[in-house]
Amino acid sequence: MACQGLQKGETLASLKTESDGLKKKLEVERGKLNDVELHQVAEKTEVLGALSIKTRRVLKGHGAKVLCMDWCKDKRRLVSSSQVRTSTDLWTREHGVSLPCTWVMACAYAPSGCAVACGGLDNKCSVIPLSLDKDENLAAKKKSVAMHTNYVSGCTFTNSDMQMLTSSGDGTCALWDVESGQLLQSFHGHTADVLSLDLAPSETGNTFVSGGCDRKANVWDMRSGQNIQSFESHESDINCVKYYPSGDAFASASDDATCRFYDLRADREVAVYQKDSIVFGASTVDFSLSGRLLFAGYNDYTINAWDVLKGNRVSILFGHENRVSRVKLSPDGTAICSASWDNTLRIWA
Amino acid sequence: MQDPKTGVKSQPQRLVITTIPHAITGEDILSWLADRFQIDTQEARNFGSMLVALGYIYPLQDHKRLVIKPDASLYRFQTPYFWPTQQWPVEDTDYAIYLAKRNIRKKGILELHEQEQYNRLHKWMNHKWDFIVMQAKEQYRAAKERKKPDRVVFDCQERAYWVVHRPPPGTVSAMDYGLDRRIDPNADEVCPTLSLVKYCATYNGHDPFLSKCLPSNPWITDDITYWNLNMPNVEIPTKMRVERWTFSFGELLSDPRGRDDFRLFLKKEFSGENLAFWEGCEDLKWGTAATMREKAEQIYKSFLARGAPRWINIDGKTMEITVNGLKHPHRYVLDAAQTHIYMLMKKDSFGRYLKSPVFKDTLKKAVCPEEHKYSDAQLEQNAKNRRPSLSPIVLRQQEKEHRAKMAANAPVDITQVMSKLSKTGKEVDFPSANASPSLPFLAHSPACPSPISVALDSTSASERRAEAGEGGAAGIPEARAPAAGSVSRSCMPLSLRRLLKRGCTPSTMFASLSPKYHSAAGTSSRIQPISPDQPSQAPPRRIGNFFQIKVDIPPECRIYPIESEDEDEEENRAASRGGVGAKEIICPWESLTPQNGTG
Numbered sequence: 001m002a003c004q005g006l007q008k009g010e011t012l013a014s015l016k017t018e019s020d021g022l023k024k025k026l027e028v029e030r031g032k033l034n035d036v037e038l039h040q041v042a043e044k045t046e047v048l049g050a051l052s053i054k055t056r057r058v059l060k061g062h063g064a065k066v067l068c069m070d071w072c073k074d075k076r077r078l079v080s081s082s083q084v085r086t087s088t089d090l091w092t093r094e095h096g097v098s099l100p101c102t103w104v105m106a107c108a109y110a111p112s113g114c115a116v117a118c119g120g121l122d123n124k125c126s127v128i129p130l131s132l133d134k135d136e137n138l139a140a141k142k143k144s145v146a147m148h149t150n151y152v153s154g155c156t157f158t159n160s161d162m163q164m165l166t167s168s169g170d171g172t173c174a175l176w177d178v179e180s181g182q183l184l185q186s187f188h189g190h191t192a193d194v195l196s197l198d199l200a201p202s203e204t205g206n207t208f209v210s211g212g213c214d215r216k217a218n219v220w221d222m223r224s225g226q227n228i229q230s231f232e233s234h235e236s237d238i239n240c241v242k243y244y245p246s247g248d249a250f251a252s253a254s255d256d257a258t259c260r261f262y263d264l265r266a267d268r269e270v271a272v273y274q275k276d277s278i279v280f281g282a283s284t285v286d287f288s289l290s291g292r293l294l295f296a297g298y299n300d301y302t303i304n305a306w307d308v309l310k311g312n313r314v315s316i317l318f319g320h321e322n323r324v325s326r327v328k329l330s331p332d333g334t335a336i337c338s339a340s341w342d343n344t345l346r347i348w349a
Numbered sequence: 350m351q352d353p354k355t356g357v358k359s360q361p362q363r364l365v366i367t368t369i370p371h372a373i374t375g376e377d378i379l380s381w382l383a384d385r386f387q388i389d390t391q392e393a394r395n396f397g398s399m400l401v402a403l404g405y406i407y408p409l410q411d412h413k414r415l416v417i418k419p420d421a422s423l424y425r426f427q428t429p430y431f432w433p434t435q436q437w438p439v440e441d442t443d444y445a446i447y448l449a450k451r452n453i454r455k456k457g458i459l460e461l462h463e464q465e466q467y468n469r470l471h472k473w474m475n476h477k478w479d480f481i482v483m484q485a486k487e488q489y490r491a492a493k494e495r496k497k498p499d500r501v502v503f504d505c506q507e508r509a510y511w512v513v514h515r516p517p518p519g520t521v522s523a524m525d526y527g528l529d530r531r532i533d534p535n536a537d538e539v540c541p542t543l544s545l546v547k548y549c550a551t552y553n554g555h556d557p558f559l560s561k562c563l564p565s566n567p568w569i570t571d572d573i574t575y576w577n578l579n580m581p582n583v584e585i586p587t588k589m590r591v592e593r594w595t596f597s598f599g600e601l602l603s604d605p606r607g608r609d610d611f612r613l614f615l616k617k618e619f620s621g622e623n624l625a626f627w628e629g630c631e632d633l634k635w636g637t638a639a640t641m642r643e644k645a646e647q648i649y650k651s652f653l654a655r656g657a658p659r660w661i662n663i664d665g666k667t668m669e670i671t672v673n674g675l676k677h678p679h680r681y682v683l684d685a686a687q688t689h690i691y692m693l694m695k696k697d698s699f700g701r702y703l704k705s706p707v708f709k710d711t712l713k714k715a716v717c718p719e720e721h722k723y724s725d726a727q728l729e730q731n732a733k734n735r736r737p738s739l740s741p742i743v744l745r746q747q748e749k750e751h752r753a754k755m756a757a758n759a760p761v762d763i764t765q766v767m768s769k770l771s772k773t774g775k776e777v778d779f780p781s782a783n784a785s786p787s788l789p790f791l792a793h794s795p796a797c798p799s800p801i802s803v804a805l806d807s808t809s810a811s812e813r814r815a816e817a818g819e820g821g822a823a824g825i826p827e828a829r830a831p832a833a834g835s836v837s838r839s840c841m842p843l844s845l846r847r848l849l850k851r852g853c854t855p856s857t858m859f860a861s862l863s864p865k866y867h868s869a870a871g872t873s874s875r876i877q878p879i880s881p882d883q884p885s886q887a888p889p890r891r892i893g894n895f896f897q898i899k900v901d902i903p904p905e906c907r908i909y910p911i912e913s914e915d916e917d918e919e920e921n922r923a924a925s926r927g928g929v930g931a932k933e934i935i936c937p938w939e940s941l942t943p944q945n946g947t948g
Contacts, residue, residue, distance in 0.1 A: 041542050045549070056568045130742060131742065132742055179637040182638055184680075290549050309545075334567065334568055347568060
């Protein structure tokens with residue numbers, strides 16, 4: 001149907017208006033099914049008290065913009081990557097290991113804590129095993145796993161060290177077997193660069209969500225490679241997507257200066273987090289452990305903490321001197337780490 | 350429609366000597382429908398056919414064709430008991446009982462497709478066949494006691510029910526609903542968004558940003574007690590952590606300490622194989638592609654094959670899908686079975702776990718630390734004392750050494766092997782990246798040891814192995830179970846040896862409802878462990894099966910008329926025994942020799 005030529009009387013413009021009309025109809029229908037906004041449902045919930053979140057650590061050591069970071073499951077270590085190289089920093093002043101990877105836009109810690117993955121403008125995502133010997137030449141052990149035809153924007157391990165999911169500027173996401181480098185499944189559906197992905201947290205989770213420059217956030221089934229749900233309500237590129245802790249919803253951060261919250265079961269957007277005074281794009285989001293707080297990093301060097309249920313901003317975290325590129329909650333929920341273009345990482349609690 | 354005054358005209362139907370009341374003709378139905386809904390005959394016919402296809406009305410003559418005929422053919426209203434809206438799970442067990450019953454009543458009465466189904470079910474439900482035949486007989490006997498007209502009516506109703514739910518080949522089934530949906534839009538009557546609010550409320554107390562972290566948040570005070578208290582495999586968990594396990598089954602499983610506790614509980618309930626199977630499936634799903642095939646085979650041999658040492662209880666249909674899938678194994682081949690077992694644990698075992706002494710004990714022992722109150726000077730001191738944490742690499746090495754030690758000491762038993770399977774699956778030795786992670790059990794036990802051969806020694810070491818090889822439902826002591834304390838010896842080995850001395854073959858060991866042996870089970874469809882002296886647990890879970898007559902016969906006074914049993918039962922039993930001998934368990938894709946005939 002989609003591949004037929006234009007019928008008589010149809011023009012590209014008329015088809016476009018028809019498609020827009022249908023989209024609007026869909027929205028109306030969706031709205032009819034569940035016409036309750038999140039903040040209405042949450043009216044009876046208590047208002048949050050004032051939060052006193054402060055910087056507890058500043059991690060210096062990168063010589064260039066820090067683009068990405070990830071926590072280790074042991075809740076105390078993290079890996080961060082920058083324009084020039086990747087390094088694993090410990091939370092003390094001891095220097096971490098510096099791993100030679102250039103132009104790293106994505107990095108992830110393996111669940112076992114014994115390896116890290118990084119990828120970026122080299123179109124690849126590689127896995128590097130860590131070792132106790134600080135002088136060991138880890139560059140030699142680097143192993144290429146993912147091969148894309150454009151830059152790698154996001155990567156994450158699945159439940160084990162042996163499989164990895166990547167998202168890429170070539171518009172696809174892919175699931176790889178680390179050992180062999182074999183492509184297990186690829187996910188096609190985005191019409192532009194995919195900028196971010198997140199794995200569903202549930203124990204039976206076989207899905208993940210991805211967000212891209214086509215303003216769409218798509219939910220995928222890892223087994224079949226199918227796109228099972230799609231949300232298009234942002235007005236500009238989606239920079240980051242993150243699942244709600246229960247796995248039933250997710251949030252997205254976009255260049256349109258808003259963060260939005262989507263309920264997967266209601267199949268629609270249920271909240272928008274925006275403020276007139278916020279005009280810079282949001283580059284990253286993460287939830288607190290209970291899902292009540294949403295931390296979003298912006299290009300105006302701040303991090304805003306939103307009340308997910310009520311929709312209002314609870315706190316602003318100042319401290320960074322340049323854009324915030326990544327914000328991530330520690331595995332036990334005790335702290336948030338933020339990475340920034342000012343070459344530092346900060347731990348907030 | 351059934352209203353005697355305004356409904357469809359009904360009349361009694363004559364059948365040889367008996368009369369069946371309330372029969373209605375096809376044309377009457379159609380004219381009533383057309384009148385009531387103000388529709389034309391064609392539409393009425395379509396609507397009427399749907400009613401028949403779904404089983405609300407059934408034809409008395411020509412009962413196999415579920416359509417409505419606009420003539421004097423007779424129909425009756427199906428009893429509400431059998432309506433699809435009741436949403437009884439339509440189980441193969443019940444179908445098997447129904448077919449068996451008809452077979453008893455009159456041999457040779459089964460249609461060709463019914464015969465095929467019967468044989469297929471006989472093959473798949475071999476282990477339950479005694480139970481099925483027994484149920485069939487009971488029902489037959491009970492039916493004989495009814496008055497003839499009632500009996501005829503009930504037979505018609507039942508037959509109609511099964512024509513709807515097990516349609517003959519070549520017919521369209523109205524019950525076909527296509528693929529199962531991933532998310533059931535009708536599951537939550539309440540607005541689904543409300544569940545998000547609830548989630549926030551539930552976890553509020555556990556969120557370090559919103560509530561106090563006890564004793565203190567390490568990032569704020571530089572005191573790492575919180576982390577030490579919440580290590581993955583700590584002996585005594587904190588109260589908050591235990592509370593989190595009660596939030597959902599997923600929480601319990603994802604916390605290693607919680608999972609250990611649950612495993613201990615399952616061991617006491619003799620259903621540890623469920624968790625082991627689930628862990629095996631997870632390992633298969635997330636493991637490396639290279640070892641996938643072997644893993645799938647191992648799981649099949651240990652859990653799914655007929656006569657497997659840790660046989661898990663899944664329904665016939667899922668089993669069929671799984672075994673067919675295993676012919677061309679891929680990492681998601683066990684998904685259906687895994688989901689089934691997961692739901693079983695979630696809906697059944699989890700609830701019982703929360704009420705069990707194991708959990709209550711853990712909860713009682715759990716600690717609730719006091720909040721730290723540091724002065725500024727102390728905080729500065731703490732900051733100076735910061736130390737780096739132990740590298741995960743070191744931790745992993747330690748764990749490996751520990752496990753190697755345990756493996757060297759203890760005899761090979763299946764649970765340990767299985768738990769190793771789930772652990773080794775998660776880690777890869779990168780320095781030796783070309784070697785796939787070694788699976789220790791492959792070296793130790795090439796094929797699952799025949800349960801009988803290991804049990805016949807009388808040394809203590811083999812006694813443990815006997816417990817290990819005992820059977821799918823039996824608990825197996827974990828050689829390494831630091832949290833569980835010393836290995837608990839149940840009375841299992843004694844009864845097992847007693848049974849073995851009487852020379853029972855493996856198949857009858859699993860067909861635990863066979864009357865010749867002691868059996869603790871009543872008529873539950875789950876295979877219960879063979880131990881009469883086992884303290885009575887909660888009554889075996891009865892799946893709501895309206896077909897089955899619940900018979901509560903205590904094991905001692907089980908009066909099973911062995912001598913007076915019919916020919917066919919002997920036949921059935923012999924057939925079931927004949928198939929599953931002490932043969933080596935063959936994976937379906939390995940051998941082409943047919944195992945069982947078609948019964």
